[in-house]
Amino acid sequence: MTTPLDWTHAAATILGMAAVTVIARGFFLFREREPKIPPALQRALQVAPLAAIVAVLAPEIFLTHGELLATWRDARLPAAAAATAFYAWRPGMLGPLLAGMAVYLPLRLALGWTG
Amino acid sequence: MTLRDFVGDPFVRRGARDMLAFAPGLTAWGLVTGVAMTQSGLGVGLALLMSLTVYAGSAQLASLPLLATNAPMWVVWASAFCVNLRFVIFSAQWRVHLGHLSRGRRLLLGYALADLNLLAFQKAWPAGTREPGQARYAAGGAVAVWLVWQGSSVAGIVLSSFVPMHWGLGFAGTLSMLGFAYSLLTDRGAWLAATISATAAVAAFALPLKLNILVAIAAAVAASAVVARAGRGAPRPSEVP
Numbered sequence: 001m002t003t004p005l006d007w008t009h010a011a012a013t014i015l016g017m018a019a020v021t022v023i024a025r026g027f028f029l030f031r032e033r034e035p036k037i038p039p040a041l042q043r044a045l046q047v048a049p050l051a052a053i054v055a056v057l058a059p060e061i062f063l064t065h066g067e068l069l070a071t072w073r074d075a076r077l078p079a080a081a082a083a084t085a086f087y088a089w090r091p092g093m094l095g096p097l098l099a100g101m102a103v104y105l106p107l108r109l110a111l112g113w114t115g
Numbered sequence: 116m117t118l119r120d121f122v123g124d125p126f127v128r129r130g131a132r133d134m135l136a137f138a139p140g141l142t143a144w145g146l147v148t149g150v151a152m153t154q155s156g157l158g159v160g161l162a163l164l165m166s167l168t169v170y171a172g173s174a175q176l177a178s179l180p181l182l183a184t185n186a187p188m189w190v191v192w193a194s195a196f197c198v199n200l201r202f203v204i205f206s207a208q209w210r211v212h213l214g215h216l217s218r219g220r221r222l223l224l225g226y227a228l229a230d231l232n233l234l235a236f237q238k239a240w241p242a243g244t245r246e247p248g249q250a251r252y253a254a255g256g257a258v259a260v261w262l263v264w265q266g267s268s269v270a271g272i273v274l275s276s277f278v279p280m281h282w283g284l285g286f287a288g289t290l291s292m293l294g295f296a297y298s299l300l301t302d303r304g305a306w307l308a309a310t311i312s313a314t315a316a317v318a319a320f321a322l323p324l325k326l327n328i329l330v331a332i333a334a335a336v337a338a339s340a341v342v343a344r345a346g347r348g349a350p351r352p353s354e355v356p
Contacts, residue, residue: 005158010157012188013188014182015164015168017175017195020174021169021170021174021202022222024171024203025202026206027202029206029221030218032218035207037207040344042208042211043340044340045204045336046237047304047308047335048336049233050296050299051309051331051334051335052201052312052332053231054308054312054313054331054335055312055315057289057293058312059316059320060285060289062317063320076286080290080293083290083293084293087297091297092136093137093140093292094294095294096290096291096297097290100287100293104283109281115286
């Protein structure tokens with residue numbers, strides 16, 4: 001067994017993490033003077049949030065334990081395909097979620113596919 | 116501004132409504148994060164403290180193995196900062212729209228604005244310039260995301276033993292965000308950024324502390340800067356054949 005958690009130490013660490021959130025999210029909001037960012041960079045940065053969400057999603061779909069999927073019997077690929085097809089038919093967020101899970105859950109729970 | 120004014124403001128309401136479209140995916144991810152915090156050994160009290168104060172899901176998840184082994188504080192904080200580095204970039208973008216607020220309001224609002232807030236904001240205000248109503252739109256969205264995320268995260272913490280994790284709840288969140296990501300692919304510039312980011316995020320996945328996400332952002336931003344300089348920048352949607 002691991003050593004028991006030191007409650008005070010953990011609570012102080014967590015409050016420090018909250019400060020880290022404030023610092024990171026407020027990084028360029030703190031100074032009174034507006035930061036000088038070259039307009040070309042400012043325009044290029046417009047794609048940063050899209051890049052971030054895609055960078056979160058792609059490994060969730062294509063990787064397992066840090067490796068590319070080695071088997072087709074992984075429920076995530078057909079589920080992502082179903083969600084994509086549903087999106088092409090009816091754009092939105094809830095529809096693709098439900099369509100994808102309708103494929104994902106049977107493959108995983110009944111057929112024992114990975115995912 | 117009184118609470119009644121705030122709730123009745125059309126920009127606040129629109130910001131909140133736009134973010135409530137994310138509720139299904141956010142709820143799935145919030146539940147998963149809540150369960151993970153409790154089951155990592157934090158216990159209900161510390162998990163609640165973390166959810167309500169840290170308010171950064173990826174940094175919270177990354178800290179759990181460190182906290183479980185009583186790692187030194189600075190190690191946890193440095194790790195959390197690395198995982199949160201993308202917010203440093205995003206804060207430069209928020210500055211454009213929130214720069215006229217007082218420092219206190221900038222920091223409070225900045226703290227409450229997560230990834231999805233900026234994505235929805237860019238979609239609602241595509242010009243990328245400061246316009247009246249933007250701060251209220253952002254604030255309405257921040258309140259909506261906070262309520263949905265904390266509601267589901269606290270539910271995950273308190274009901275951790277009842278949440279059926281083997282149903283792949285986390286993947287449900289991924290699927291719903293996939294739908295949103297598709298809605299952002301409106302021009303060639305967006306396709307380019309998404310393709311490069313996905314490839315880089317997968318290729319650099321072995322990096323610690325989610326730094327693959329930062330590599331992916333850097334690659335996508337660099338690519339779009341190069342394309343813009345080459346004069347073949349992303350055409351407007353109306354120009355796409």
